[in-house]
Amino acid sequence: MDREFVCIVCPRGCQLKVDSAMNVTGNFCPRGKAYAISELTNPTRMVTSSIRVNNRDDLLVSVKTSNAVPKEQINEVMSIINSLSVSAPCHVGQVVKKNILNLNIDIVITKEIE
């Protein structure tokens, strides 16, 4: 059976079509094809959030997963993120938690706080 869904790789938002033999059509670029196959076999999403900065009042710093995590584990990832905090200064790319849920994925800071 053909499956149809919107590609979320970029703002273009291509309408993808995948047939039962996993042939992808409707994609503008190769990333769309890869996304379509991943979406049907192991759907993943990047998770972004923010965590508390210990030594600053009323301020959070933004974080992301270093790679996309399996969709059904997003809530677990959010609980881990919500337990984290960091002290300033902190930098883009700084790892705050390594290898979450044994996914080989880290929680990484995405903002500079001086």
Place this chain on the structure above:
Amino acid sequence: MERIDLVVIGGGSAGMAAAIEAHNRGVKNVLILEKDGNLGGILNQCIHNGFGLTEFKEELTGPEYLQRFVDQVKELHIPYELNAYVSSIDRNKVVTYSSKKKGLVKVQAKAIIIATGCYERNAGAIQIPGDRCAGIITAGTAQKYLNIHGYLCGKRIVILGSGDIGLIMARRLTLEGAKVICVSEIMPYSNGLNRNIAQCLNDFNIPLYLSRSVSNVKSKDGRLCKVTLSQVDEKFQFIKGTEMEIECDTLILSVGLIPYISLLEYIDCPTSTTKGAIVDQYLQTDIEGIFTCGNCLHVHDVVDFVTNEGREAGRGAALYIQGDKLNNKSILVKPGEGVNYVVPQKIALPINDDISFKFRVKKPIKDVNIVVKNGDNLISKIVKPVLIPSEMVMINVKKEKLMDNPQDITIYLENRNNG
């Protein structure tokens, strides 16, 4: 009074790109004035990813994207001042601003680039019927509370308007433990990008109601407690008998963005239907030496295009400062059938470069040609399978096609089924 070649008002994506471009073109005496405590503008609170695909060929979060430009500003030693609020500019390009360090300051600029972004339409702007109570806030405000300060604005939430910030906030609030009950959109189609409907609503089973809007809000003890959503007809009038009552504590509004141009309004700078200034291909306004770019010119959906537009303004300002007379005579650019607006709205002559036109369509439309005409002469026809209002369209026209006998330019849509 201190003399500065180029004052850039606004240190967000557009302003930083403009300042960097002007610097790289030899204008070293630049000053960026930013009212907030950080450079980067609205991207500071846009912590989700998806930025930078055009600019850097990778997917970045908002803060990561802005940091790349902050790094460049610092490496190039481009002067900037934070917590500096510009209260006025005049036609002679005197900029007055309040500085945390120096008090009230006046500087004389040779050129000014206005890159002040946009603001959100709020409850007053859309005249929501019912009680006036706490619990009704704009999506951008909810985003700032949550992402910068760590406050969740409510627990049971209805979102009105399907603009991108509303969709992004639906996901974000859900991940932080709030219940987003639904998103309601008055138009018969969504105003957000398709990918955001997919990854922000569908992923979390949040329903999107089209042709439906808020017909009443009720409060208890000063806080919102109930929202009524009703279906609307083609004229956006509520249809009796279609009411849906939803108990909630927060109504988030994502109902449109408007260019923030009060500085230009004070000096009577002519504006267009975008609610931004009228500009030529150098992004110069009708007032000589005053340029504008980014969301205060017209609201964008992709930051990479804002950056690019900032560069165009930086280039225009650099040419002007270095002595090019940019606006002698000009021709008009007019939106035709199906087109809401076109930027630039005029073209200064002579035409020395290829020109990129940016526009939005009035409503979603399939199988059309985008037609560009110079007077009555066809200069470009582009086939498009689908166009939607939430996606800005950009087309480039070669200068050779415009240079001979330039007349007023029209851009319109032509239905392909009717030949």
